[in-house]
Amino acid sequence: MSDTDSLEVRPEELRLEYDPAKLGFECTDELVPLSDFVGQDRAVRSLQFGLGLKKPGYNIFVTGLSGTGKATAILEYIKRRLDDQAATGDVAVPDDWCYVYNFDEPDRPNVIRMPAGEGKLLRNRLDQLLESVKSNIDRRFSSEEYERSRKETVERGQAQAQKLMEEAQSLAEKGGFLLRFAPTGVSLVPLIDGKPMSPEQFQELTKEQRDELSEREKPITETVNETGDQVRTIERDVAEQVVQLDRDVAEVVLKDSFEAIEATYRDFSEVSQFLFALRRYALENVQLLRNDKERPSNPLIGAQLPAGGSDPFLAFRCNAFVNNLGVEGPPIVVEPNPNWTNLFGRIERRATLGTYVSDHTLLKAGAVHKANGGYLILNLVDLMTKPGAWDGLKRLIRAGEVSLEDPGEQYGFFTPQTLRPEPIPVDVKLVVTGDPMAYFLLSARDEEFWEMFKVKADFDYQIERTQENILAYAAFICASCEREELHHFDAEAVARVVDYGSRVVDDREKLSARFGRLRDVVIEADYWRSIDGARLVSGEHVDRAIDERVYRLNLIEERMREMIANGTIIIDTGGSVVGQVNGLSVLKMGDFSFGKPARITANTFLGQRGVVSIDRESQLSGKIHDKGVLVLSGYLGSKYAQDKPLSLLASISFEQEYQSIDGDSASLAELCAILSSLAEAPIRQDLAMTGSVNQKGEVQPIGGLNQKIEGFYDVCRIAGFTGTQGVMIPVRNKRNLMPRKDVLESVERGDFHVYAVDSVDEAIELLTGETAGERDAEGKFPEGTINQRVDVRLREMGETLRRFGRPQRPDQDNDKKSMDGSGEPDLPNDEGDPDEPKPGSDGGE
Secondary structure (H helix, E strand, C coil), X not given: CCCXXXXXXXXXXXXXXXXXXXXXXXXXXXXXCCCCCCCCHHHHHHHHHHHHCCCCCECEEEECCCCCXXXXXXXXXXXXXXXXXXXXXXXXXXXXXXXECCXXXXXXXXXXXXXXXXXXXXXXXXXXXXXXXXXXXXXXHCCHHHHHHHHHHHHHHHHHHHHHXXXXXXXXXXXXXXEEEXXXXXXEEEEXXXXXXXXXXXXXXCHHHHHHHHHHHHHHHHHHHHHHHHHHHHHHHHHHHHHXXXXXXXXXXXXXXXXXXXXXXXXXXXXXXXXXXXXXXXXHCHHHHCCCCCCCCCHHHCCCCCCCCCCCCHHHCCEEEECCCCCCCCXXXXXXXXXXXXXXCEECCEEECCEEECCHHHEECCHHXXXXXXXXXXXXXXXXXXXXXXXXXXXXXXXXXXXXXXXXXXXXXXXXXXXXXXXXXXXXXXXXXXXXXXXXXXXXXXXXXXXXXXXXXECCCEEECCHHHHHHHHXXXXXXXXXXXXXXXXXXXXXXXXXXXXXXXXXXXXXXXXXXXXXXXXXXXXXXXXXHCCCCECHHHHHHHHHHXXXXXXXXXXXXXXXXXXXXCCCCCXXXXXXXXEEEEEEEECCEEEEEEEEEEEEEECCCCEEEEHHHHCCCECHHXXXXXXXXXXXXXXXXXXXXXXXXXXXXXXXXXXXXXCCCCCHHHHHHXXXXXXXXXXXXXXXXXXXXXXXXXXXXXXXXXXHHHHHHHHHHHHHCCCCCCEEEEEHHHHHXXXXXXHHHHHHHHCCCEEEEECEHHHHHHHHHCCCCCCCCCCCCCCCCCHHHHHHHHHHHHHXXXXXXXXXXXXXXXXXXXXXXXXXXXXXXXXXXXXXXXXXXXXXXX
């Protein structure tokens, strides 16, 4: 039999507390604030590789649990990297991008690439050019020289037309007619005694007189028509001469105005081509540039408004789409809301004459455009919840360019006057943060994922508890205090944060790397310092911050304790019962979890089904729990059925559990309950236990250890300590021990005990106070031991079943029969219910 004292965990092994004296300082204001990663060598090397390799597809997917500070750390790391590059002069400033008017296809604005800062200068110079052209044209067209030339041209044409009209009038008068000019044209009016004939006089004429009048009218009408044609020809010639005069004047003016800006951008081919087209457009539409009120109204010299709206000078407008004026290096863009327009830009519209129109000046850049030549940091969850954003990002990486599109078009919606701006080539290093599960799912489900994100940077949620990392913890606290404008921490407070970091990860040899949660503790501890009016944050303030956070979240836990205390949930903390054991489970309620004891019972009787979990049959268990139950049959068969068939039906149940359970950490407790039932050995109810077991009888480590210990401790505290109460844990979990201080103090006083076991035999001996027993050379267990009684009972059950003449393997119909009043054994179907168990709280974990 194992010595109980040898299994008990000593108080000094129960909790590892850091000595503040080892820190070497009294207050964190003596430290340099943390500015680097802590214990994340793997992630740092991945970032160095991904950021340094400038090849397509080598974007970075950063994984890690929330609160590890991935996004903030990456941002700081990239900034430091760029600062180092700037110090050596090895840094490139991204170019500007401008959209300008497309004279051939106005609905497809052209894009121009310019050195950093030149885009805004180009826009300003074009504005100045427009004002210069308008001013010079207005001045030249208002000059006396232009007015004289134009007047001479018009008067010359008018004189020619007047001469033709006078000749036609003279001819008409000789024929007895008068030429009358009206807006509808020229008409001939007969004369009588040198006066125009009235309609009444015309009606009094005889038929012979009218015929004679008509004969005389025909040649005159032909002559008048010819004269009209000649006059119109003269008007057209005059109009063309005026247009040509305007073009000659405008050409001189435009040449003077464009000369300077064309010389400035002679080395920029795209700008030069645009200026050439702009000059030609201005020459053809010089009337748009005139401010005088007496513009010629002749359609032959009318101007054509540019497409896109009411701005007559739209062709001169430049949209400095991406302006990097003042930027000293590659941009770093963090987009917190990566919807379509925020990522890929948008096409704005203005209301005009009852409809919506757009032009190249209404194009707005997105995060991708702003990050071009630099780095874009996104969160995967935010990205996936925005329609079209993920697919658009994949197209961006695949094509190497970004197009401005209306998001409505992606879903077939009608959009008014859509532009098709020229795409912009993109060279951006994409950094996406997400959790490990999202990475695995995308790797398996999205065939393009591997081609887009070839670098994985994995941030660990825990780091080694070394002196170096502990000092880094202190530097982090210092940085948090300065960043959040908090009071500094004394050495004891830092030590408490270090202990909390180990407790969070349930490992005394590790520290939590989820610095977001640690920062919350730092901020909350400073709040409680302010309540006390202290100068520095002390260890008591840290403890209170942790306790108060638990108090804000543990309402359900307190209700559970009340139900145990008033007997609604039945848990015994004293006495001994056959086939009954106190198991330990963990309930997870979002970001808070707590331990709760659960009564596990086992009944054994004749049958061949083996171990049957009532929770599994009721579809209240998960797959991991079901596996743990099947392992029990393997253990029983291996240990007790080498010389006989295993003729047993054992039913096990989590009593008063009405929600889904999962995990295998209760398998040791379930096995001990079965052995107790078979050997009729009472189990101590003042002990609770947790642990997984394998088919060899070895006790395996589990999770949620400290919460489970504290769960049973609180129940015993409320019921009253007897000095014998305690918990049993796997010996391989000793490194995970970091319970609360009150648990440690109770262990030191002897009120509560923690035992660590390595095998099923050690566990059953501790629970029953009896020897488990080992086989001797003849393969027999010592008389009276637990194992011997189990072995004998199994043999008796096999013999009894054989005497009743039951087949070795009952058919499926008999298996499904339930226990009735006649005492027939329940032999349910081996297969169980094919439906998958529902997810729920962790029955063991």
